[in-house]
Amino acid sequence: MTDRKADPAVDRRDVAWWSDKAVSVLVFLGGISAILFIIGIFVFITREGFGFGEHFKAGEIFGSTRWAPTSDSNPTYGILALVAGTASVTGLAMLIAVPFSLGAAIYIAEFAKGRTREVLKVLVEMLAAIPSVVWGFIGLTIMNPLIIQTFDVPIGLCVLNSGLILGLMAAPIMTTIAEDALKAVPDSYREAAEALGATRWQVTRRVVLPAARQGLLAAVLLGVGRGFGETMAVLMASGHSINLPTSPFDSVRALTATIAAELGETAVGSPHYQALFMLGILLFAVTFLINLAADLIVRGIRKG
């Protein structure tokens, strides 16, 4: 038997072959560039922030509530009040957003039917697209007088105001992610439970929610990350004054808002400038950890 010569018709590199190659290279570049940009941002922030090392006194930074980087006589960089501001606002926002968004997600995914469901989904996604400055504006011009009137307090720009605003901002995105998690629960589970005589709420509570547990947790974590990193709305609605809050009506200042408000007025390379970048590193690290946790949890779902 002689060796058969390869038929050239089988090995033809035509337009489809070349365009496939070209597209895969382009897509690879696109994918890798996102990672490069993130690493670049990280390196930049770190480099700018690490110059702060010589002024770095851990006890002062994490132990003091006095953030006075512009003081001539005694510049101090205590971030305790800023951390407390961010934490209190985010915490209140989650208290508001978690029940509302989980409730909305359960309604859309499990109870609403046909048109209602479609309309609601679109509306929730529209809410997610409202720019944060608009939310800040609402906080400033609507919530502020409302809080002053209702609770008889001197100022309405406070933890309550920004927590509410932030909660409303985080709720749509959390609703969308939580609804995806509920939708990912196989319909055969619902069918099985219903055939056993479960009511819709029993199906939801005993089967769907436990099965979607991880996805729901991921939704909450992403909401926390969103709240933590939000700047403009918090800047506008929180009162922006350095305070360890003792009541929801205290004005506070958030980490993000501090950077946004002060960075433009510092001299490049000054200790103040570097201190702000240090705040940036802190925010970056925390949001990164939160998102990583959410991501790992979501991966867990796919495997589990």
Add this chain to the structure above:
Amino acid sequence: MADQSPAAVEFADFSLWYGTFQAIYGVDLAVKEGKITSMIGPSGCGKSTLLRSVNRINERLGYVRTEGHVRVLGHDVYAAENSLVQVRKQVGMVFQRPNVLPLSIRDNILFGHRLHDGGKDAEDALLESALRQVLLWDDVKDRLNRRAQGLSLEQQQKLCIARLLPVKPRILLMDEPCSALDPKGTEAVEELIWELRGAYTILLVTHNMAQARRASEECVFMLMGKLIEHTATDQMFVSPRCPETADYIEGRYG
């Protein structure tokens, strides 16, 4: 062959539409109590739809309209005054693919029992007797708290049958219960179904004519949403009355 046993499930001039598509045309059928009745017919003939009308599980789709009556143990399941939950307590259902819940074996078996506020004390006894009835007890008794999804498909399908029993249903609906199983699993589940006859009224939809012949006492043949023939299984496969039935059984179409 005169049969005095009363009807456990009775369809009376029952029609069903999915949207504008009519899937069932005026079916009259009396399913005898304590027997295994198999339903055969080509794809799309309405046999699954008819089965799913008994516990109204096909209404999950939301665009179902019906006319006529379905009576389960004398209660009209489409009458407003009868509670669907109570009907579904009497009517257990097994699906094509084993759909165990993402819970432990124990929680799967006791799921229905707990839904209907069964007592806590009875749980262990119910668990054991249900698993024994489906011949699964010896396989799983040492891992009752493990996830049910770790079982083989055959074991999962048996578990799905066992899960119905603690609620004490009178009727079991089986929608091609062996279609996801290999021949060995099919044989085991068929044997199990055969064991359960008498204690339960079983309605079995199958694609597999040989299975209907092996595993049922009564047989219903459907075509294009209409009930063509309903006789004893032996008779159906030996001397069918209608020419359509004969053609289908002999494999001329479908």
